[in-house]
Amino acid sequence: MRLRSLYFSLALSIVIPVAVFGAIALHILQDTQRSFAVGRIEQSATLTARAIDADIYRAQSVLKVLGHSQALAQGDLARFYDEARQASAAPGGWIILYDSGGQQVINTRRQYGVNLPKRPDPEQVSAMLASNQGQVTGIKWGEVLKNHFVMVEEPIRTASGKQYVIGQAFSPAFFARSFTGPALPQGWRVSILDRAGIIIARSENAEKFVGVTVRPDTLAMINKTRSGVFTHLAVDNKEVVDAFTRSERSGWSIIIGAPVEAIEAAVWRGVPVMAAGLVIALVAALALAMLAGRHLVRFVARASQAAALLGQGGQVRALARSGIHELESLNEAIREASDRLQAEMRSRSDAENERNALLVSEKTARARAEEQNAAKDEFLAMLGHELRNPLSAVASAVSILDNARQVDDAMAQRARDVLRRQTDHLRKLVDDLLEINRALMGKLELQKAPVDLAEVVQRCVDTLKASGRTAAFTVRVDSVAATVNADPTRLLQVIDNLLDNAIKYSPGGGEIAISVRQVGDAVELSVRDSGLGIAPELLPHVFDIFVQGKQSLQRAHGGLGIGLSLVRRLVELHGGFVRIDSDGSGKGSTATVTLPRLAGHTPALAAASSAPAQRLRRVMLVEDNADAREMMSMLLQLRSCDVVSAASGPEAIATALAAQPELAFIDIGLPGMDGYALARALKSDERTAGIELIALTGYGSEKDRTHAIDAGFARHFTKPIRLEDLDLALA
Known part of the structure; x- marks a missing residue:
């Protein structure tokens, strides 16, 4: 028997059983896909019910937390109204507080203080208070709102013994979000029913069906068991498979339906592909048997020749x-x-x-x-x-x-x-x-505004001259007006660092030349000195952090070696770049900053500093460090201030009520009650709300400044406060 015939017989013995089992597998696949489609509907109903239960649980948790509100216990309904508005568990929802007689006390959908209606079913309030059990209502019609809504309600008892019922109201659209979006397959529909079988939300034609009771046969089916699947004819005479389940917390029913024809279409969609694959597999198996027999003989002959060559050492x-x-x-x-x-x-x-x-x-x-x-x-x-x-x-x-x-x-x-x-x-x-x-x-965060770079340079030079730091140098400024979009404070840091280096590394009697000029769409700031210069091996690393030239133990020039690193980072944040040039040691150096020019804008005017206050001012100082509190008190007294002090938040509140200061300097890092909480407490009390609050703290980031302003502080200064800042605050 030839090897080719043997392979052909072997192929037939494999292909025939494969064909039979392929047909059986195709039938099983259809049943499996059909069961999978129905299971997917059931799973979608279960997931939707869980999502609704989660929303209701969240609302119940919010209501229970509000029930323990200190404002409600103290009878401060205005503050409780604000808390309830902020704590609403649903976008677009609102919270209602009823007294024991069913009268609305607070409704966050209405302005506080307006007359509110009485509940039409006060007996429900009495029942909840008697049983101490909350409820999830069915769908209701709001006469004032002209819209449907449902309520999640909880009875509460305050520390003073007063009883209320608090409820979170939801519109049907809130629950409809659980099944809206691209995740819902084409042709599927979702309905949410209350315990009476009235539609709360629907995925299609919601405006037509919300508030309508479902058909009696459907209601009878879902009341028989907690969950299940049934097939029926829809209103358009199309056969539909409905899967339903009931919510644990609300008792509502969720029904998800899919057309039978869509399910069957999905089942049959893969049949032609599988059948074609089976035919191709059969043909391929026969062809493979024929080719294998032909190639096997050739392969054995070539392998024998190769083995012989290898045996000869080739x-x-x-x-x-x-x-x-x-x-x-x-x-x-x-x-x-x-x-x-x-x-x-x-x-x-x-x-x-x-x-x-x-x-x-x-x-x-x-x-x-x-x-x-x-x-x-x-x-x-x-x-x-x-x-x-x-x-x-x-x-x-x-x-x-x-x-x-x-x-x-x-x-x-x-x-x-x-x-x-x-x-x-x-x-x-x-x-x-x-x-x-x-x-x-x-x-780092920048507060950018149009500023004149030449004006900022001149301001920095004037400050250095006033301090006497440039007395031993010839300072020459050659600048033209050039507007840039920059943070003036950070720009002053850049210029001050460059001038500080020029002064630090230049011998007395030298010249420092500063220029501002426009170059195309850019502005160039140049600071040139006649000082020590930069060695060629150090020049590529001058912007690295902590890099300085070699110094003796006397460290005549001082500094931490971080100035130029900060300069480069600040310039890059402004969209520019900086470079340092030097011909070598002893030949001076030139720092050049290039920034984008802002055309067609007027520079922002520098804010005029206020003159120091001359009259006697009542000032409160809140500081937990005794030495710092004593020294700051003495400094304020030297500036004609009547000073009262406190070492903690509660002590500061009592002092503010007793002394009624005009101004308060408050440390942020206080024990127990921090400065932010103290500021909010002072601003929330009408007796102390008029006090101007100033943060004086060791926390100086932009985030800390933002937190201070949000808490009610008018200004934010870092320790130790500069005298000009103190005078500005007192002015």
């Missing part, structure tokens, strides 16, 4: 693929035996290369880690130096002022000047650290 370069797993395994064995030596050589070479690459990578990583560790140690040492220097000066100045009898007025004034300069220096160090941290974390 190399088998290529073998025809067989397409049969077992035969291909023989091919693979022959190729593996032929290529084993070369594969082994390549493997050894690759392993050697990989090992060398890993060694280089390990050395690089170790060097980088050592550099980072050294940079960390250097920064910590630098930070300790920068903090200890001003602290040492402050401690010495305080010691001098403590010996007031032995110190003349001039020496005391110099000590005070040292205190002022060093505290300003400490504030700048802390501000720089916080600003660069927020910048690196992407938390």
Whole structure:
């Protein structure tokens, strides 16, 4: 018997049973798809019921929480009205509070204080109060609203013994959202019925059927059991499969129906494909048997030749693929035996290369880690130096002022000047650290407005001149008006940092040239100095954080090395870029900032600072730190303020009621009751609502400022407060 005939007989013995079992599988598939379609309808009904139960449970939870309201217990119905409006569990829903006689006390759909109607079924209120059990009503018609609604109601008893019934009202559209959208298949319809069989919501023709009682046969079917499936003729004489289930919490019924023809169409949709696949499989099996017999003989002959060549020590370069797993395994064995030596050589070479690459990578990583560790140690040492220097000066100045009898007025004034300069220096160090941290974390927020860059530059230069920092330099400003869309405060930071570097790294008597010019659609700010310059090896890294030029132990120039990093981040946030140029050490440097120019806009005018208040003002200070409270009280008294102080939130409320201050400086980080809660409490009481509140805190981010304004503060200052800010607040 030939090998080809053997394969053909084997193919027939496989194909005939496959055809028989394929027909059986096709019939089973139809039944399975039909059952799956009906099961999908039942599952959709169950999921819709769970969604409705979840909405009702949420409403019951909200009502129970409102029942424990302190405002309701105290009889403050106006405040309870606001709480109820905010706590409504449904978009577009409303909350109604009934007294024990069924009279509406509060209705969040109506203005507080208007006359409200009495409930038409006060006996339901009495029943709920007697049984202490809530209820979910059926659909009702609102005469005032001219619309249908349902209620979730709960009885409540306040601490004072008063009894109420509180309810959450829902419109039919709220529950319709459970089955609206693209998830509902074409032709399916969903209905929600109350316990009496009246339609609450419907997926189609809702305006026609909401409020209508379903047919008696349908009502009888759903009342027999909790859930089930039945088939009936719809109003359009089409056969429909309906699956229904009942809500656990409300007793409502959810019915989801699908046309029988749609289900059958889905069942038969896959039959032609499966039948065609079966025919193709049969034909393919026969063809494969014929081809396999032909190719098998050729393969065996080629494999024999390859084996003989391999046995003689030759190399088998290529073998025809067989397409049969077992035969291909023989091919693979022959190729593996032929290529084993070369594969082994390549493997050894690759392993050697990989090992060398890993060694280089390990050395690089170790060097980088050592550099980072050294940079960390250097920064910590630098930070300790920068903090200890001003602290040492402050401690010495305080010691001098403590010996007031032995110190003349001039020496005391110099000590005070040292205190002022060093505290300003400490504030700048802390501000720089916080600003660069927020910048690196992407938390900086800009308050942009059209501003004249030239005017901002001139303002910064004037401030430096007034402080005496530029006394040893020749400062030349060459600028033209150029409007940019920028945050003026952040822009001042950029310019101040660049000028600070120019002053810090320039010898006395040098020149600092500042220019503002328009270049096409951009504006260029240039700061050029004749100072120490930048070494070529340091120039590519000047914008890296904590990078400075080499300094001696004396650290004549100081600083943390974060100024230029902050400058670059702020400029990038404005949509611009910055570069530093230098011809080398001792040849000065030039910093250039490029920003997009804003054409056709008038720069925003700087707000005029208010003059310090001259009259006696009643001021309350709330601060839990005793030393800070005492010093701030003395500072306010020096500014003609009548000061009362408190160390906690409750003490501050009592003090405010007794003293009636005009102004209150409040710390945010208070124990127990924080500053935000204190501000809200003061603003909610009409006796203290007129007090102007000012936040004085160590929390200085934009988010903290926003929280302060939202809580009722008029201003937000970070500690320690600058004297000009204090005078502005008192003005």
